[in-house]
Amino acid sequence: MRIICPVKRVPDTAASKKVDPDDFTLDRDSVEAILNANDEWSIEEAMRIKERDGAEVIVLCMGPEQAQTTVRKALSYGLDGAIQVTDPAIHGSDAVATARVLAGALREESFDLIIMGNQSSDARTTLVPAMLAEFLDLPALTYARKLEIDGRKLTAHRETASGHVVVEAEMPAIVSVVEAINEPRYPSFKGIMAAKSKPLSTRDLGAVGVDASEVGLANSWTQIIEATPRPPKQAGEKVDDDGSGTVGAKAIADFLAAQKFI
Amino acid sequence: MTVTRLEPEQRELLDLAREFAVRELAPRAAADEAAATFPADLFRRLAASDLMGLPFDSEYGGSGQPYAVYLRVVEELARGFLAVGLGLSVHTLATWAVATFASDEVRKTWLPRMTSGELLGAYSLSEPGSGSDAAGLTTRAVRDGDDYVVNGTKAWVTHGGEAGFYVLMCRTGEEGSRGISALLVPADTPGLSFAPPERKMGLRSSPTRQLIFDDARVPTHHLLAEEGHGFRIAMAALDGGRLGIAACAVGLAQAALDQSLSYAAEREQFGRPIADFQGIGFLLADMATGVEAARALYLEAADRRDLGQPYARMAAMAKLFASDHAMRVATDAVQVHGGYGYVTDYPVERYLREAKVLQIVEGTNQVQRVVISRDLLRR
Ligand SMILES: Cc1cc2nc3c(=O)[nH]c(=O)nc-3n(C[C@H](O)[C@H](O)[C@H](O)COP(=O)(O)OP(=O)(O)OC[C@H]3O[C@@H](n4cnc5c(N)ncnc54)[C@H](O)[C@@H]3O)c2cc1C
Numbered sequence: 001m002r003i004i005c006p007v008k009r010v011p012d013t014a015a016s017k018k019v020d021p022d023d024f025t026l027d028r029d030s031v032e033a034i035l036n037a038n039d040e041w042s043i044e045e046a047m048r049i050k051e052r053d054g055a056e057v058i059v060l061c062m063g064p065e066q067a068q069t070t071v072r073k074a075l076s077y078g079l080d081g082a083i084q085v086t087d088p089a090i091h092g093s094d095a096v097a098t099a100r101v102l103a104g105a106l107r108e109e110s111f112d113l114i115i116m117g118n119q120s121s122d123a124r125t126t127l128v129p130a131m132l133a134e135f136l137d138l139p140a141l142t143y144a145r146k147l148e149i150d151g152r153k154l155t156a157h158r159e160t161a162s163g164h165v166v167v168e169a170e171m172p173a174i175v176s177v178v179e180a181i182n183e184p185r186y187p188s189f190k191g192i193m194a195a196k197s198k199p200l201s202t203r204d205l206g207a208v209g210v211d212a213s214e215v216g217l218a219n220s221w222t223q224i225i226e227a228t229p230r231p232p233k234q235a236g237e238k239v240d241d242d243g244s245g246t247v248g249a250k251a252i253a254d255f256l257a258a259q260k261f262i
Numbered sequence: 263m264t265v266t267r268l269e270p271e272q273r274e275l276l277d278l279a280r281e282f283a284v285r286e287l288a289p290r291a292a293a294d295e296a297a298a299t300f301p302a303d304l305f306r307r308l309a310a311s312d313l314m315g316l317p318f319d320s321e322y323g324g325s326g327q328p329y330a331v332y333l334r335v336v337e338e339l340a341r342g343f344l345a346v347g348l349g350l351s352v353h354t355l356a357t358w359a360v361a362t363f364a365s366d367e368v369r370k371t372w373l374p375r376m377t378s379g380e381l382l383g384a385y386s387l388s389e390p391g392s393g394s395d396a397a398g399l400t401t402r403a404v405r406d407g408d409d410y411v412v413n414g415t416k417a418w419v420t421h422g423g424e425a426g427f428y429v430l431m432c433r434t435g436e437e438g439s440r441g442i443s444a445l446l447v448p449a450d451t452p453g454l455s456f457a458p459p460e461r462k463m464g465l466r467s468s469p470t471r472q473l474i475f476d477d478a479r480v481p482t483h484h485l486l487a488e489e490g491h492g493f494r495i496a497m498a499a500l501d502g503g504r505l506g507i508a509a510c511a512v513g514l515a516q517a518a519l520d521q522s523l524s525y526a527a528e529r530e531q532f533g534r535p536i537a538d539f540q541g542i543g544f545l546l547a548d549m550a551t552g553v554e555a556a557r558a559l560y561l562e563a564a565d566r567r568d569l570g571q572p573y574a575r576m577a578a579m580a581k582l583f584a585s586d587h588a589m590r591v592a593t594d595a596v597q598v599h600g601g602y603g604y605v606t607d608y609p610v611e612r613y614l615r616e617a618k619v620l621q622i623v624e625g626t627n628q629v630q631r632v633v634i635s636r637d638l639l640r641r
Contacts, residue, residue, distance in 0.1 A: 076274070186282055189312040189325055192274045 001055040003046045003113045005079070006102055006132075007039040009063045009070035010122040023217055024224040025092050026122065033066065035073045038117025040184040041177045043077050045147060046115050048182065053149065056080050058109075062090060062101050068200070075195035076187035082198065083109070087205040092217025095123065099131035101215060104208035106136060111172060113154075118143055118176040129176035139169035145180040272331050278311060279335040283342030291343040291467075295612060298459070298466040300424050304346055308339075309379025314353060318361055322369060323377040328568040329502070330561055333509040337557070340513030344616045345468035347513055349382075351506025352420045356383030356429045359499045360446055363486035368446060372427070381426025381449075385503070386416040386473055387496050393418075394629050397439040397493055401432040401475060408482055410434070410445060412453070412475040420623075422471030423456040425449055429499070430473075430480075431492045442492035446484040453478030464615030501574045502567070503624045504581035508560040511584035511620045515553045518588075518595035518613045522546060525599055525608070542598060549591045556584035575637040582630035585620035592617040 011017055011031040018030040046057045059074040061067050062085040071082045085105050093101065106114065119126040126142075133140030141147075145164060146157035152171045157164040159178050205212055213219055237255065241248030256262045268276070286304065294301050308314055316332040318324025332354070340347025357376040361369065375381045392398035401414025412432055419428070428447040435441035447454065457472035486495055523546060526537035536542050563576035595610040596603035603610045621627045 073274075186307070186311045187274075187278060188310065189271075189275050189278070189316070191312075192271050192278070193325075196271065 001049070001053060001113065002109075002111045003049060003055050003057045003115060004060050004083075004106065004109060004111045005039065005042050005046050005057060005074070006060045006062075006114065006116045006128075007043070007070065007074050008036040008117075008120045008122075009033045009061065009067040010036045010120055013037065013121045019227045023092060024227045025217065028064070028066075033070065035070050036117055036120045036122075038119055038121070038177070038179070039074070040077075040117075041179060041181050042115040042117050042175075043074060043079065044182045044184040045175075045177055046113075047078055047185070049113075049149065050078075055112075058083060058111075060102065060105055061085070062093075062098060062105075064091075071200060072195045073187070075198045075200075076191040077185065078188075078191050078194075080198065082200045084200060084202045085204070085208055086202055087212075089205055089212035089216045092220060093215045094220035094222035095125045095127040096131060096221050097215040097219065099128050099135055101205070101208060101210050102128070102132055103135035104205075104210040105203065106132070108208065112152075113171055114138075114174040115147075116174070116176050118178050126176075129174055133174045136174070139173040140176070141167050141169055141173060142176040144175050144177045147175060147177070147181065268331070272327070275316075275327075275331065276334055276338060279313065279338040282307075282311070282313075283338050287339060287342030287346055291345075292606075292609060292612065294343075294467040295345070295464070296466075296606075298461075300467055300469050301343070301346060302424065304343070305349065305379065305382060308346070308350065314350065314379030315357070315377025317354065318357065318373070318377045322361065323374040328564070329505060330564040330568055333505055333560060333564050336506055336509040337513040337516070340510040341517045342513075343467075344510060344514050345465055347510045348465065348507070349421065349468055351503060351510060352385060353379075353383040354506060355499050355503035356385045356425075356427070358502055359385070359429045359444065359486060359495055360427075362498075363444065363491070363495050364446060365483060368483060372446065376427070382421055382424060384419055384421040384425035384428045385499065386419045386428050386447075387431045388416065388418045390415060390417045390472070394626060396431075396496065397442065399431060399433060399442065401430075403432045403434050403443065403445065403480070405434075405482065406479075409479040410482060410485075412445070412447075412478040412480055414475050416473040416475070418460070418470055419473050420468055420470055422469055422473055423459070424469050428454075428473065429486070431496045432475075434489050434492075439493035440490050442496070443489045444486040444492035444495045445480050446486060447478070447480050451478050451480060463618070464612065465619050500624055501577045504577045504630075505560055505564055505567070507620055507624050508556065508563075508577070508580035508584035511581075511588035511617070512553060512557045512560065514613055514617055514620070515549070515556065515584070515588040515591040518591045518610055518617075519546070519549045519553055521608065521610055521613075522549065522595045522598040525602075529600075529602075536598070545594050545598060549594055552587040552591065556580070556587050559583055575634055578625070578630040578633040578637075581624065582627050582634070585617070586627060588617040588620055 012034050015031040018027040020027050049055050050057050057079045059079050059082045061071050071084050129142050130140050141156040143159045144156035145159045148155040154169050156167050158167050239248050239251045315324040316327040320326045336347050336351050387396050389399050403410035403412045426449050430445045430447045433441050434443040453476050455474045460470040526542050527535050529536045560580040563573050563580045566573035592614040599610050
């Protein structure tokens with residue numbers, strides 16, 4: 001079995017970010033970049049399949065040259081190899097353009113399963129897995145919080161607002177996973193050392209059969225027309241209780257309802 | 263933290279240690295300390311990430327890292343949870359004695375299980391009646407065929423009852439330091455039992471117990487080096503161990519400093535953050551300066567060790583300075599927090615209780631001064 005895990009290099013979720021005032025893309029030099037957190041779950045799931053059934057697991061990353069550190073980080077979890085798609089024309093690509101590039105790279109590869117995080121922590125569109133499935137004409141089992149494999153048959157529990165639905169597909173297929181699916185491991189130091197010598201193939205747009213006119217900021221379907229910094233944190237609201245517990249509880253419930261949390 | 267002279271994979275190693283400390287250790291420390299629970303699962307996870315054998319040869323399952331790197335990992339872990347950082351240091355100290363002095367055969371069978379973290383290490387020198395005067399120990403081992411028969415009581419053993427093996431210093435010959443030998447004692451040795459854990463003021467999740475040897479039989483090939491070499495082995499192991507304690511002290515002090523900085527910026531009195539008062543600012547400045555100095559000192563000592571130079575005096579200095587400073591930082595951290603620092607809502611009262619033990623273990627700070635002054639005056 002061959003599994004490919006598309007991963008993304010994202011700005012550190014905890015850091016405050018700067019946006020380029022001209023094109024509203026993120027100033028990537030201003031923050032530390034990390035491996036997208038959701039991709040830790042997809043890598044963990046792929047590693048569990050590898051350890052249980054045996055599989056070759058490959059990481060696929062579209063990103064600037066510096067994304068190689070992200071690729072190495074992914075490899076340090078014990079993956080077998082990596083493909084990195086790097087091209088200056090890619091800068092500013094939206095979800096559709098990203099899916100186009102990933103699909104291009106995947107068309108050149110043999111695989112049984114694509115496992116990816118359901119969203120990236122910077123863009124949060126959750127669109128790429130489904131778009132990728134569309135481009136490749138493959139079944140998509142998205143929002144999986146449980147994944148079972150029986151021969152060529154995949155069964156996933158798809159997380160919904162109220163519970164889950166059970167969905168099935170035949171391999172090859174695309175699966176996107178949510179946090180509940182597993183508890184990701186930490187890399188091991190030996191994995192970190194081994195990652196240095198794992199095969200990494202770097203490709204440009206031409207090599208994945210995508211034309212520069214289909215990607216990048218100028219050719220993206222999504223356009224960002226304005227960016228506003230987050231307003232400063234407001235002081236919290238204090239709820240006083242008369243000691244009975246009921247007054248305070250009611251005030252908190254009212255507050256949450258007013259904020260549409262409950 | 264200094265990050266010069268590190269290979270990329272060593273930086274990643276420190277990132278891994280820091281992330282593990284922030285995400286897994288720090289959130290556990292308060293509850294485990296309060297309940298005095300030994301966090302065995304956390305040591306298993308350190309083992310799964312290959313962090314239990316960093317400074318040992320890859321031939322025996324280690325990662326061949328210099329002490330300067332291994333110690334920074336200890337510092338990061340201690341910053342999150344002292345009992346875990348100190349536990350790794352004690353494990354390394356015990357494993358080192360086996361790696362350096364055991365026979366090839368014993369190394370082959372035992373060392374990979376130690377460097378992988380499958381077996382947790384412990385070091386047993388102190389006795390109820392001999393602490394600073396360690397050469398006064400009375401636990402005796404007598405040869406009987408292919409075994410030593412061991413009788414006596416050892417005291418204060420970190421990981422007592424939880425460890426997979428003990429490096430035991432015991433008497434096989436005359437009185438004084440030359441009659442002492444070191445043995446590798448497996449945890450399941452018949453005749454070895456454990457007293458209930460000591461009830462400590464801090465470091466409560468690290469178990470400390472007496473070992474009771476009652477006609478316990480240890481194979482003679484478990485002797486480290488030769489009979490009569492035990493005291494030298496014990497002292498050499500402590501040289502490295504003191505670097506570990508220094509790194510723990512820096513980690514603890516850094517944690518206390520971090521907590522104080524954020525509290526001082528947040529807490530307002532007289533209409534402004536208390537950090538704006540010079541009286542607080544100067545406290546913070548002295549705390550931070552000493553932390554950097556202590557870190558530089560243990561790293562300098564580690565570099566000397568890694569280069570094969572004499573480093574015992576400097577290791578004693580690093581242990582002395584770092585633990586005394588950690589005590590001061592922890593005390594001042596409570597001061598910065600005022601009354602809130604004296605209650606368990608904030609971690610600083612725990613840091614204060616934990617810092618104290620670092621001035622006592624692996625040679626009290628008086629003993630460090632004895633070591634340093636003797637070494638200074640030898641010429
Ligand atoms: C939590 C904890 C964990 C420990 N873990 C271990 C372990 O894993 N293995 C192990 O073998 N031991 C361990 N110890 C024991 C520790 O190493 C001893 O407590 C320490 O060496 C001091 O010995 P003592 O307690 O007998 O004090 P004593 O030696 O009785 O000292 C009492 C006081 O006298 C001072 N003093 C003694 N001699 C001199 C001198 N020559 N000059 C000036 N002052 C002097 C000391 O500094 C101290 O202030 C641990 C102790 C604790 C508290």
